[in-house]
């Protein structure tokens with residue numbers, strides 16, 4: 852039992868190597884995200900903590916309880932309108948920590964077609 856567990860763990864770790872391509876994408880993602888957060892926050896005027904670019908396997912972004920904003924580096928590969936959707940999505944979580952009607956209303960102040968973009972984003976896979 853134990854051996855099997857160790858083997859699996861090792862296999863997973865070897866996949867985590869950062870390729871030169873993903874380094875470039877991380878830098879590109881950081882530049883995009885910083886610029887767009889600043890741009891959209893001129894409207895929202897919300898307080899946020901730090902911004903992190905992460906290698907998340909299953910999510911595009913998140914907002915921590917400390918107000919830090921996290922984005923998947925793969926955001927750099929998305930069309931611009933989806934990049935903006937993700938930035939505004941996480942920004943709005945600083946005020947609305949859920950996906951209720953007030954959250955969508957807030958998002959739509961800057962992204963009127965937010966719901967359509969949310970659906971479109973689901974057609975992009977992480978692989």
Ligand SMILES: [Zn+2]
Nearest residue numbers: 940944949950
């Ligand atoms: Zn959300």
